[in-house]
Amino acid sequence: MAEIMNNSLILERLREEIDSVVGKTRLIQETDLPNLLYLQATVKEGLRLHPTIPLVLRTFQDGCTIGGFSIPKKTKLVVNGYAIMRDPDNWEDPLEFKPERFLASSRSSQKDAIKEEVLKYLSFGSGRRGCPGVNLAYVSVETAIGVMVQCFDWKIDGHKINMNEVAGKGTLSMAHPLKCTLVPRSVTPLTSK
Numbered sequence: 001m002a003e004i005m006n007n008s009l010i011l012e013r014l015r016e017e018i019d020s021v022v023g024k025t026r027l028i029q030e031t032d033l034p035n036l037l038y039l040q041a042t043v044k045e046g047l048r049l050h051p052t053i054p055l056v057l058r059t060f061q062d063g064c065t066i067g068g069f070s071i072p073k074k075t076k077l078v079v080n081g082y083a084i085m086r087d088p089d090n091w092e093d094p095l096e097f098k099p100e101r102f103l104a105s106s107r108s109s110q111k112d113a114i115k116e117e118v119l120k121y122l123s124f125g126s127g128r129r130g131c132p133g134v135n136l137a138y139v140s141v142e143t144a145i146g147v148m149v150q151c152f153d154w155k156i157d158g159h160k161i162n163m164n165e166v167a168g169k170g171t172l173s174m175a176h177p178l179k180c181t182l183v184p185r186s187v188t189p190l191t192s193k
């Protein structure tokens with residue numbers, strides 16, 4: 001939400017999409033999500049730039065050699081997903097919040113999309129121990145963000161929200177928790193039908 005509030009053009013584009021897909025008389029529902037591609041891309045971009053779990057851990061069950069290095073059995077490996085998802089070799093303008101990078105139109109092929117999921121998009125980890133809750137997570141976060149964008153304007157103190165982060169025990173959060181005032185966009189509450 002903080003990235004959306006910092007980027008008024010993104011907020012505007014999200015509202016245009018929601019208004020055209022959902023209309024102005026009812027709330028977003030889970031069944032709308034497949035048609036809200038820009039909302040999906042925005043949530044994905046938020047989790048790229050600010051992954052809740054920035055490091056993914058693995059333990060080698062057997063010893064092996066990788067790139068000439070001998071790795072003993074039971075070695076712990078820490079994969080820095082945060083750094084990989086901000087690496088300029090992997091992403092164009094890596095520090096910019098650009099949801100459109102995840103729209104199919106900006107990818108050269110479906111093959112790129114698959115490669116992206118497996119190798120450089122690590123918000124939900126990867127491989128057989130990757131997050132099994134990924135689909136539920138997307139549905140929940142997209143619905144929550146979509147409804148907040150649909151129903152409220154957001155007032156903040158100052159011009160921009162400070163996006164500095166702080167590491168907790170395995171998770172990442174805002175160093176300065178988001179403070180904002182919600183202003184309902186419509187006097188008529190939207191229904192869920």
Ligand code: HEM
Nearest residue numbers: 052053056057123124125126129130131132133134136137
């Ligand atoms: C935005 C929400 C979420 C984020 C960012 C997230 C992220 C992650 C990450 C990065 C991992 C480590 C994956 C790896 O080591 O490769 C993980 C593991 C896991 N997540 Fe999630 N997760 C989310 C929501 C959920 C939900 C909704 C559930 C269940 C309903 C869930 C259940 C799990 C479980 C059980 C594991 C351990 C998997 C294993 O070790 O085999 N997560 N998650």
